[in-house]
Amino acid sequence: MKIPVNEPLIGEKEIEYVLDCLRSGWISSAGKYLEAFEEAWASYCGMRFGVAVSNGTTALQIAVAAAGIGPGDEVIMPTFTIISCAQAVTYNGGVPVLVDSEPRTWCMDVSQLEAKITPRTKAIMPVHIYGHPVDMDTVISLAKRHGLLVIEDAAEAHGAEYLSGRGTDQSHWQRCGGIGDISAFSFYANKLVTTGEGGMVLTSDPQIAGRLRSLRNLCFRPEQRFYHTELGHNFRLTNLQAAIGLAQIERMPETIAKKRWMGESYTRRLQAHAGLSLPVEEPWARQVYWMYGLVLDESTGVTAVEFARRLAERGIETRPFFLGMHEQPVFTSRGMFTREQYPVAERIARQGLYLPSGLTLTESQLAAVCQAVEDSLSAT
Numbered sequence: 001m002k003i004p005v006n007e008p009l010i011g012e013k014e015i016e017y018v019l020d021c022l023r024s025g026w027i028s029s030a031g032k033y034l035e036a037f038e039e040a041w042a043s044y045c046g047m048r049f050g051v052a053v054s055n056g057t058t059a060l061q062i063a064v065a066a067a068g069i070g071p072g073d074e075v076i077m078p079t080f081t082i083i084s085c086a087q088a089v090t091y092n093g094g095v096p097v098l099v100d101s102e103p104r105t106w107c108m109d110v111s112q113l114e115a116k117i118t119p120r121t122k123a124i125m126p127v128h129i130y131g132h133p134v135d136m137d138t139v140i141s142l143a144k145r146h147g148l149l150v151i152e153d154a155a156e157a158h159g160a161e162y163l164s165g166r167g168t169d170q171s172h173w174q175r176c177g178g179i180g181d182i183s184a185f186s187f188y189a190n191k192l193v194t195t196g197e198g199g200m201v202l203t204s205d206p207q208i209a210g211r212l213r214s215l216r217n218l219c220f221r222p223e224q225r226f227y228h229t230e231l232g233h234n235f236r237l238t239n240l241q242a243a244i245g246l247a248q249i250e251r252m253p254e255t256i257a258k259k260r261w262m263g264e265s266y267t268r269r270l271q272a273h274a275g276l277s278l279p280v281e282e283p284w285a286r287q288v289y290w291m292y293g294l295v296l297d298e299s300t301g302v303t304a305v306e307f308a309r310r311l312a313e314r315g316i317e318t319r320p321f322f323l324g325m326h327e328q329p330v331f332t333s334r335g336m337f338t339r340e341q342y343p344v345a346e347r348i349a350r351q352g353l354y355l356p357s358g359l360t361l362t363e364s365q366l367a368a369v370c371q372a373v374e375d376s377l378s379a380t
């Protein structure tokens with residue numbers, strides 16, 4: 001018996017909407033499901049406009065472009081993230097500037113941001129890692145003070161919430177992806193909301209929304225269709241994919257409840273092990289456990305690679321943590337990030353992995369994973 005690291009949950013509603021879509025003939029990048037999906041997700045996250053795109057990577061690509069990031073402009077981001085973040089900036093001619101992770105939440109260490117701001121800084125890109133929000137108050141206040149845009153990467157944090165304005169009478173909960181100026185989401189099959197492949201960019205700024213729509217669709221001009229003054233992309237999502245997504249959004253409360261059950265159950269069963277650091281939930285956060293990660297203490301004598309091997313032998317599929325951008329040959333070979341060190345990200349990249357965390361995970365599977373973790377820790 002093998003327990004997969006993820007399995008999507010597709011319900012009857014998804015099938016019904018997709019069939020409706022097929023029967024209607026609206027199978028390309030226009031149609032009622034696309035509009036409804038964009039509106040529903042923007043409104044769920046607390047933004048005015050949603051622009052659906054082909055995946056989370058292309059969402060970041062046009063989010064950065066629409067933010068006006070161009071040659072030489074700097075964007076501060078965590079080193080511990082997926083390459084999509086750094087490559088979105090690089091493809092637009094900008095320069096990714098890195099900060100380390102915070103050891104408890106594994107999100108960007110916001111105390112390191114200010115020292116990285118230069119006259120070329122244009123934006124900060126917080127990434128809500130594995131379902132836990134970044135501490136956004138510091139990000140927002142620094143951005144305001146220095147005139148920077150905030151581009152949230154909320155690909156992994158659908159429905160996660162952050163308590164903004166702590167310590168003031170303005171304090172209130174906000175959904176991740178609804179806090180910055182622009183946000184990007186992925187709807188890949190392992191996300192809380194999936195469309196198979198897919199993504200979306202959100203903003204409340206009508207001008208940015210217009211730029212995003214244009215960049216998504218080859219920069220056609222509304223007044224003269226095949227006349228171009230700019231280069232864009234075909235990053236369109238289909239109505240068929242949006243039909244799946246809309247059904248998934250309608251199920252968000254159950255999805256989050258399932259993820260929180262999974263996260264809390266894993267923690268309850270694993271917390272006795274001194275050698276494991278488990279996901280946390282800061283008092284200012286409601287996290288969604290997109291993936292249940294763990295970091296092995298060096299005292300266990302095992303690295304994540306070895307631990308993953310032991311778990312695989314017991315039928316448990318895992319995935320390694322991200323490897324920091326400053327350790328990526330594709331960047332270091334271009335002379336980027338040389339001699340930069342980020343000890344927290346370096347450590348968790350070597351000692352961290354995530355366990356099966358899909359929406360179909362059963363209680364007995366979860367118990368089997370925890371047993372395998374225990375056996376793998378004591379195996380020599």
Ligand SMILES: Cc1ncc(COP(=O)(O)O)c(C=O)c1O
Binds near residue numbers: 082153156186198
């Ligand atoms: C934080 C983050 N940003 C962006 C992406 C890219 O999304 P996609 O795989 O849809 O291109 C991912 C993918 O998992 C991600 O985890």
